[in-house]
Amino acid sequence: MKRIKITPAWYFSDEAGNQLDPQLFVLLEGVHLHGKLTEAAKMAGISYRHAWNLLGKWQEFFGIGLVELQRGRGARLAPLGEKLLWAEQRVIARLGPQLESLGSELNLEIQQTLEGVRPVLRMHASHGYAVELLPQYLDGLHLDLQYCSPREALVALNRGACDLAGFHLPQGPVGQRLVADYRPLLKPRSHRVLRFITRRQGLMIAAGNPCAIQGLKDLTLGETRFINRQLASGTRALLDGLLQAEGLSSRRIRGYEIEEYTHSAVAAYVAAGMADAGFGVEAAARRFGLDFLPLADEDYLLLCHHRSLSEPRLLRFREMIAGQAFQEAVLKLPGYSLDRCGEVEDTEALVTV
Known part of the structure; x- marks a missing residue:
């Protein structure tokens, strides 16, 4: 092609x-x-x-x-x-x-x-390394993939601008709080969730950890330089939720207001010596030779309309993500794992994330 x-x-x-x-x-x-x-x-x-x-x-x-x-x-x-x-x-x-x-x-x-x-499958999704793989494995089906924030993806699905919306929810209390934020965009009667993958997020730290960072609290002490994700991103929401859970103030983090727009961009910023730490997925840290401190696992999920599940393009998509070739490629990504990839759930299941 x-x-x-x-x-x-x-x-x-x-x-x-x-x-x-x-x-x-x-x-x-x-x-x-x-x-x-x-x-x-x-x-x-x-x-x-x-x-x-x-x-x-x-x-x-x-x-x-x-x-x-x-x-x-x-x-x-x-x-x-x-x-x-x-x-x-x-x-x-x-x-x-x-x-x-x-x-x-x-x-x-x-x-x-x-x-x-x-056939064209329109997908709006938060950027991620597993999502990047999708166009390589969808033979016979055009994937129109547009990257955006999780909220923008869900809004696009509701207005009919896409067939699949990709977003991610942390496991545990932080994820439950984020579900409440997304709830107005989720329609239990018409929407269904496709399970996709699980990925690990945490602190991406300069190689050798010269600042001896052991957790989020260390970002608020001394002169550690930090690089953040943009406000609308799901990763930023996860970081803010973890800071809140530990009772830490973002105002005490040097560089919290400086933003990059992808996991790779954050990792490259740290690798270039412009910051001592950033927050993102393990795969980005490993790709740029950084140390990594895991802090949370999150489920990357896909939302679609119930009526579209029986359409050939969605059936082909589900077959592909459940297939051996795609899943082997995902498992090669550091910090990524499979979680009932391709299975369908009601949106009500999200409250247990």
């Missing part, structure tokens, strides 16, 4: 028109991951000589080294190399979900022109 993939791109340029080669970012990431220029060159799909010349060219461009090579000790990123790599990671992490949503819209329009009208 031909698909549009939109990726963010940025570059430095000078008066002579020289522009930063995107391949440099892959090379820098390889050095960061492997600590060897030979392995970084393999990762970038170029020869060692080409890698050496590429580094030389851009080190000359900036007038400062990007990689430090030490005889018998491999390679490591110099301070500017680290800044360039984490800038690239932050751009991708922050803009990725919005570009995926736009790509979904464009792919739908183009594919329907190329192939004629085919």
Whole structure:
């Protein structure tokens, strides 16, 4: 299947028109991951000589080294190399979900022109790594996936703008309080819940935990720098609920007012050394080489209309998420587990979350 993939791109340029080669970012990431220029060159799909010349060219461009090579000790990123790599990671992490949503819209329009009208499943959902996997496994069915906040997804379902709404509820008392907030948007007679996955949330902490963070209380002490999620996100609601449960004031957290818009963006912010800790899913922490302190498990759920459950597109969707291929992919995500994936429940079951 031909698909549009939109990726963010940025570059430095000078008066002579020289522009930063995107391949440099892959090379820098390889050095960061492997600590060897030979392995970084393999990762970038170029020869060692080409890698050496590429580094030389851009080190000359900036007038400062990007990689430090030490005889018998491999390679490591110099301070500017680290800044360039984490800038690239932050751009991708922050803009990725919005570009995926736009790509979904464009792919739908183009594919329907190329192939004629085919079944379309419209899904509005809070962003997550398991949700990202869905388009890869829905053969024969177009998924129009739009990322938004949990409340926006539920509102979209109620106004008929989507067929599935993805949202997440923490297990335990915090989840019960959030259900009360969502209750006006849940219609027990017409809505049904599709079980999906469970994921682990907690503190994403700079590698090695230099600030010795052991819990949320430590964020309110001293000079620990924090990076938050945006106000409308379900993850922010979970954090606020946990702070309330421990009797902690958000006003005492340095950086609480600074926001990012995805789990990956929070993790990239911490990995870049701009904060000591953030809050999000374990999968994001592991992807960026951070320490992780688990604080809550939450159920990621999908809401649909009862009448749509018998439609072929929903039947195909349920078959896919209950299938071995998709479930094996989910289980490879750190902190993710399966929870009766694809089973149907009444909305009343949410009060026990």
